[in-house]
Amino acid sequence: MSAKAARSASLPDAAQLSLSEAIAPQVFRALRAAIVTLRVQPGQGLSETDIARRFGVSRQPVREAFIKLAEAGLVEIRPQRGTFVVPITSRDVLNAQFIREAIEVAVIGELASRTTPALIAELRRLINEQRAAAAGDDWPAFLALDETFHRTLAEGAGRGQAWRTLEPIKAQMDRVRYLSFSGASPLPQLINQHAAIVEALARHKRTAAEAAMRRHLREILTTLPAIMAEHPELFEPQHRLPATAA
Amino acid sequence: MSAKAARSASLPDAAQLSLSEAIAPQVFRALRAAIVTLRVQPGQGLSETDIARRFGVSRQPVREAFIKLAEAGLVEIRPQRGTFVVPITSRDVLNAQFIREAIEVAVIGELASRTTPALIAELRRLINEQRAAAAGDDWPAFLALDETFHRTLAEGAGRGQAWRTLEPIKAQMDRVRYLSFSGASPLPQLINQHAAIVEALARHKRTAAEAAMRRHLREILTTLPAIMAEHPELFEPQHRLPATAA
DNA sequence: TGATCCTAACTTGTATGGTAGTATGGATCA
DNA sequence: TGATCCATACTACCATACAAGTTAGGATCA
Numbered sequence: 002m003s004a005k006a007a008r009s010a011s012l013p014d015a016a017q018l019s020l021s022e023a024i025a026p027q028v029f030r031a032l033r034a035a036i037v038t039l040r041v042q043p044g045q046g047l048s049e050t051d052i053a054r055r056f057g058v059s060r061q062p063v064r065e066a067f068i069k070l071a072e073a074g075l076v077e078i079r080p081q082r083g084t085f086v087v088p089i090t091s092r093d094v095l096n097a098q099f100i101r102e103a104i105e106v107a108v109i110g111e112l113a114s115r116t117t118p119a120l121i122a123e124l125r126r127l128i129n130e131q132r133a134a135a136a137g138d139d140w141p142a143f144l145a146l147d148e149t150f151h152r153t154l155a156e157g158a159g160r161g162q163a164w165r166t167l168e169p170i171k172a173q174m175d176r177v178r179y180l181s182f183s184g185a186s187p188l189p190q191l192i193n194q195h196a197a198i199v200e201a202l203a204r205h206k207r208t209a210a211e212a213a214m215r216r217h218l219r220e221i222l223t224t225l226p227a228i229m230a231e232h233p234e235l236f237e238p239q240h241r242l243p244a245t246a247a
Numbered sequence: 248m249s250a251k252a253a254r255s256a257s258l259p260d261a262a263q264l265s266l267s268e269a270i271a272p273q274v275f276r277a278l279r280a281a282i283v284t285l286r287v288q289p290g291q292g293l294s295e296t297d298i299a300r301r302f303g304v305s306r307q308p309v310r311e312a313f314i315k316l317a318e319a320g321l322v323e324i325r326p327q328r329g330t331f332v333v334p335i336t337s338r339d340v341l342n343a344q345f346i347r348e349a350i351e352v353a354v355i356g357e358l359a360s361r362t363t364p365a366l367i368a369e370l371r372r373l374i375n376e377q378r379a380a381a382a383g384d385d386w387p388a389f390l391a392l393d394e395t396f397h398r399t400l401a402e403g404a405g406r407g408q409a410w411r412t413l414e415p416i417k418a419q420m421d422r423v424r425y426l427s428f429s430g431a432s433p434l435p436q437l438i439n440q441h442a443a444i445v446e447a448l449a450r451h452k453r454t455a456a457e458a459a460m461r462r463h464l465r466e467i468l469t470t471l472p473a474i475m476a477e478h479p480e481l482f483e484p485q486h487r488l489p490a491t492a493a
Numbered sequence: 494t495g496a497t498c499c500t501a502a503c504t505t506g507t508a509t510g511g512t513a514g515t516a517t518g519g520a521t522c523a
Numbered sequence: 524t525g526a527t528c529c530a531t532a533c534t535a536c537c538a539t540a541c542a543a544g545t546t547a548g549g550a551t552c553a
Contacts, residue, residue: 048505062538082504103353270506270507292534295534305508308506327536328534
């Protein structure tokens with residue numbers, strides 16, 4: 002397979018861009034979404050010129066979007082060679098999971114002693130919406146509600162900024178999460194875990210809340226091997242080369 | 248004070264750039280170092296044209312460096328207005344401290360059960376070097392050794408990548424740390440805290456190691472008020488405006 | 494037939510010109 | 524004297540052109 006052939010796969014973009022906002026961040030978000038939802042797959046090449054043509058803009062804003070994607074660890078820019086979507090590696094996923102668990106468990110620990118009835122009500126409302134989404138097998142909606150649930154926890158603890166810091170790290174896990182919903186989706190189990198967290202919070206049981214959050218966030222560790230076996234072409238065979246890790 | 252006057256303060260750069268590496272990352276590192284060491288102070292404006300002239304390069308790589316600085320939270324790009332070094336805020340420092348504590352405590356927890364004699368020896372060696380630096384009042388050297396100490400802990404736990412993830416977040420604290428050494432430097436205390444961590448690790452006392460690390464990383468919380476009182480001009484008066492937070 | 498070299502078509506990186514928007518300072522008018 | 528308006532000099536942003544490097548493939552020669 003030539004490099005040319007590896008490039009021009011389906012990038013269903015050419016979306017209309019808003020003129021009131023700068024172009025570069027719009028391109029960045031569009032590409033990030035395309036990568037996270039695996040519309041562009043690991044190993045695929047992204048050419049500045051090509052993307053610029055599709056969006057009808059110049060290379061410069063596309064280039065800036067590439068740089069931000071590289072910082073998020075979603076693409077690798079090889080100078081004078083090309084820019085490529087990085088494969089999913091268990092190493093990166095495990096690292097992201099470790100960081101997320103450390104931060105979110107700390108958030109829950111703080112929140113247990115300062116939670117309010119209003120917050121509990123809000124969280125329970127979100128869980129009900131999640132059940133509705135699960136009943137309709139609308140898992141994109143569930144993903145959005147899951148995001149809101151965790152963000153609400155962080156903001157309730159006064160750590161909204163920590164959640165924002167976490168977002169780029171989460172991107173590494175998001176591709177795997179997306180895959181995990183393609184097969185049999187264990188939505189009810191995840192929702193029950195959410196409920197367990199909220200119940201522990203409602204009773205101000207700090208240790209129990211921390212344990213429930215930890216269990217919840219470690220779910221991906223159990224599903225990861227099966228996903229790797231199911232989609233080996235999306236993962237790096239062993240581990241990424243340390244020399245080219247930039 | 249006019250905007251023009253606020254800009255052209257001392258930027259002791261114009262350093263020679265390597266030709267074997269891309270320009271943009273070099274400019275980024277130079278500017279980041281200048282900001283973290285407060286050679287360029289909060290509120291100061293950075294002009295693409297001005298910086299490009301000083302380095303003898305074009306505006307484009309400078310612009311890319313600005314974007315990366317903005318992602319690190321060190322500057323704020325206001326479209327069509329200018330790029331400004333953001334003031335230090337207790338909010339950002341506290342957020343960075345929270346995240347760092349969550350991650351490093353988790354790292355120490357893992358390390359306590361898997362530490363090796365070789366690692367303990369390495370850590371003790373680093374502490375001895377730190378004592379030597381403290382004896383000579385060489386606190387820039389101490390800062391480098393401190394960095395190495397924490398990174399060694401993370402790598403010992405097999406979480407080197409988590410440490411790299413942490414680095415951009417740490418930048419927010421680094422300016423405060425730099426200030427804390429300008430006055431009376433409590434180097435011996437910090438070194439004793441390092442020693443306490445290593446001793447707990449050597450005895451595989453997980454809870455004690457976690458507590459020692461927590462105590463160590465919370466040091467900045469106690470020194471922060473004094474530093475804010477000493478350098479009020481470097482801090483945002485109350486809190487940053489939420490509207491302009493991009 | 495086979496290996497080698499060279500050319501051409503890519504890639505990212507840098508430089509420069511031009512545009513739209515903002516802020517500042519002076520001129521104008523009350 | 525004072526406030527308002529406008530021209531000018533900035534700013535970041537985008538488009539385009541050029542440069543340096545890499546890769547692939549075909550032509551050439553043994």
